Amino acid sequence: MNRFTLGIALTSAVLLGGTALTHAANLVLYCAADEAWCQQIKTTFEAETGITVDMTRKSSGETYAQVRAEASNPKGDVWWGGTGDPHLQAAEEGLTEEYVSPMRGELHPWAISQAEAAGNRTIGVYSGALGFGYNKELLAKNNMPEPKCWADLIKPEYKGQVQMANPNSSGTAYTMLATIVQLMGEDAGFDYMKALHKNINQYTKSGSAPIKAAGLGETTIGIVFMHDAVAQTAAGFPVVTVAPCEGTGYEIGSMSLIKGARNPEEAKKFYDWALTAAMQSRAQEVKSFQLPSNKSATGSPLSPDLSTIKLIEYDFKKYGSSDERKRLLQKWDTEVSTLPQ
Numbered sequence: 340m341n342r343f344t345l346g347i348a349l350t351s352a353v354l355l356g357g358t359a360l361t362h363a364a365n366l367v368l369y370c371a372a373d374e375a376w377c378q379q380i381k382t383t384f385e386a387e388t389g390i391t392v393d394m395t396r397k398s399s400g401e402t403y404a405q406v407r408a409e410a411s412n413p414k415g416d417v418w419w420g421g422t423g424d425p426h427l428q429a430a431e432e433g434l435t436e437e438y439v440s441p442m443r444g445e446l447h448p449w450a451i452s453q454a455e456a457a458g459n460r461t462i463g464v465y466s467g468a469l470g471f472g473y474n475k476e477l478l479a480k481n482n483m484p485e486p487k488c489w490a491d492l493i494k495p496e497y498k499g500q501v502q503m504a505n506p507n508s509s510g511t512a513y514t515m516l517a518t519i520v521q522l523m524g525e526d527a528g529f530d531y532m533k534a535l536h537k538n539i540n541q542y543t544k545s546g547s548a549p550i551k552a553a554g555l556g557e558t559t560i561g562i563v564f565m566h567d568a569v570a571q572t573a574a575g576f577p578v579v580t581v582a583p584c585e586g587t588g589y590e591i592g593s594m595s596l597i598k599g600a601r602n603p604e605e606a607k608k609f610y611d612w613a614l615t616a617a618m619q620s621r622a623q624e625v626k627s628f629q630l631p632s633n634k635s636a637t638g639s640p641l642s643p644d645l646s647t648i649k650l651i652e653y654d655f656k657k658y659g660s661s662d663e664r665k666r667l668l669q670k671w672d673t674e675v676s677t678l679p680q
Contacts, residue, residue, distance in 0.1 A: 366605040367414060368394045371402045371421025371510070372592070373547060373570075375625040380419065383621065384612060390605050398545050399425050399510025406434050406597055413599040416606040419613060420464065422510025422546075423453055424517070426593035427659025430460035435595040438607065442614035442633075450632035453591045456656045464613060465592040465622070465629035468582065468648045469514055472568030473560045474553045476577045486560060488584040489519070493534040501538045502549035503562035505676075507668055510590070511546025515562055516667055517658040518588030521651055532675045539680065554578050564590060565643045566628035573626050573641055586649040592629060 366384075370377035374396050381394040397405065399421030406418060406429055418426070418435070429435050437459045443451060450463030473486060483496055492501055504512035520528040540558055543549055549561030550568045554576030561568070568580040594613055600606050612618055619631035623639035630645060631638055657663055 366390050366392045366602055366609055367416045367600075368392050368609070369402050369405065369415045369418045369597075370394055370396045371399045371418070372396075373567075373625070373627055376622060376627045377420070379621065379625045380613070380618075383618070384609060387612070388608065390608070398504070398508050400506070400508040400513065401544070403429055407432070410434055410598075413597050413601070415597045416600040416602045417609050418595045418597060419609075420592050420594065422514050423461065423463065423591040423593040423655060424513055424659040424664060425510055426461040426595050427453075427457050427655060428661045428664050429595060430457035431659075431661050434598055435460040436598050436600070436603075438596050438610065440607075440611050440614055442611050445616065445634060446614065446632045447634055449591060453593055453655065456659070461593045461595040462614070463591040463632045464594045464619070465631055466589060466645070467564040467566045467592070467629045468589045468643055468645055468650060469511070469518055469563075469587045470565040470568065470580060470582050470643075470648075471560055471562045472550045472553055472565075472571065472578045472580045474556060474558075474577055475579050477553075477556055477559045481559070483559070485579075487581060489522070489531070489587075490585065492560065492562075493531065493538060497538045497560065499538065499540045500559040501535065501562065502541050502543065502552055502558040502560065503535075503539060504546045504549060505542040505544065506671055508544045509546040511564055511567075512542075512562075513664070513668070514564075514588055514590050516671055518651065518653070520667065521588065521654065521658070522586060529670065529674060532671065533678060536675050536678050537680055542676070550578065564629075565648075569628045569641055569643060570626045573628070580643070582643070582648045584649075586651050588651055588653045589645070591655065 377396045381392045403425035453463040506512035506516045547567040550563040552558045553561040554571040565580050571578040596606050616633040616635035619633045619636035628639050628642040
C-alpha cells in the first residue's frame with residue numbers, strides 16, 4: 340500500500356470512527372431530584388438499555404435556568420424531576436418538546452392533567468405535599484413549643500430557628516411562596532413572607548437542604564416537601580414531619596423532553612421507561628417517599644398519605660406560567676429578601 344492509499348485509508352478510518360462515536364447511544368439527563376435517586380435512575384437505565392447517561396443534578400430553578408440559557412444550542416436531552424411549575428414555564432416558552440408516551444394510560448389523572456396543562460410538553464412523574472419538619476431534640480433543648488401551623492413559624496420564639504430555600508433556585512421554595520399567596524391572598528401572603536423572613540437563618544440553594552440541616556441539628560425547623568422530612572426520619576434523624584393546620588400546597592414533579600435535543604430517540608426511550616411501574620417502584624430503595632404517577636407502582640408505607648392532608652386547590656397553570664412566576668419572584672426579591680433580619 341503506497342503512502343497516498345494509506346493516507347486515504349487512515350482518514351476514512353478516523354471519519355468512520357468519528358461517525359460511530361457521534362451515533363453512539365448516549366443520553367444527557369438533567370435531574371432535579373435527590374442525588375441518590377438521580378444516581379439510581381442513571382445506573383438502572385444504563386444497565387437495562389446499554390445507553391450511557393451523562394447526568395447532572397441541580398435544583399428545579401437552576402435546571403430551568405440552564406435549559407433556558409442553552410435554548411439556542413441545547414446540551415441536555417431530558418429534564419427529569421423537580422417541581423412542575425418551572426416545567427410548565429419551560430413548556431410555555433417553547434423550551435421543551437411535545438410528546439405523548441404510550442405509557443400515558445397507566446398514569447394517575449393528576450399526572451395526565453399536568454401534561455394537558457402544558458400542551459403535552461411535560462408530564463407528572465410523582466407528587467408530594469408541602470410542609471415542614473423540626474428537630475425534636477433541639478425543640479426540647481430550647482424549650483420551644485411544637486409548631487403545627489404556618490402561623491406558628493412567624494412567632495418570635497422561632498427567630499433564627501427556621502430555614503428554607505431561595506425560591507429563585509428552588510422549586511420547593513417557589514411552591515411555598517405560591518402556596519402562601521393562594522392560601523392567604525397576595526397582600527396577606529407577602530406580609531406573612533416578610534414576617535417569616537425575620538425568623539429565617541439561611542436561604543439555601545436546594546429545596547431539601549433545610550430539613551437535612553434540621554436533621555443534623557444545624558437549624559430547628561426546615562420548610563420542605565413532607566416526603567423529604569420523612570426521609571430524614573427514616574435515616575434515623577430526630578425529625579418530626581408536620582402538615583400545616585391551615586392547609587398546604589403540593590407539587591407534581593414532572594419530566595420534559597428538551598427541544599432540539601441531540602439524542603431524541605434515546606430521550607423518548609428514557610421518557611417511556613421513567614413512566615413504568617417497575618422504575619417508579621424503586622424510588623423507596625433510595626429513601627425517596629413521593630407518590631408515584633404510575634397507578635401500578637408501589638410506594639413506601641412511610642410516604643405521606645395525601646388523602647389525610649388538607650390540600651389547597653393549587654392552580655398549577657397560573658403559578659406555573661412564565662409571567663406569574665417571574666412576577667412573584669421579582670416581588671419576593673424586592674419586598675422580602677432585601678429586608679433586614
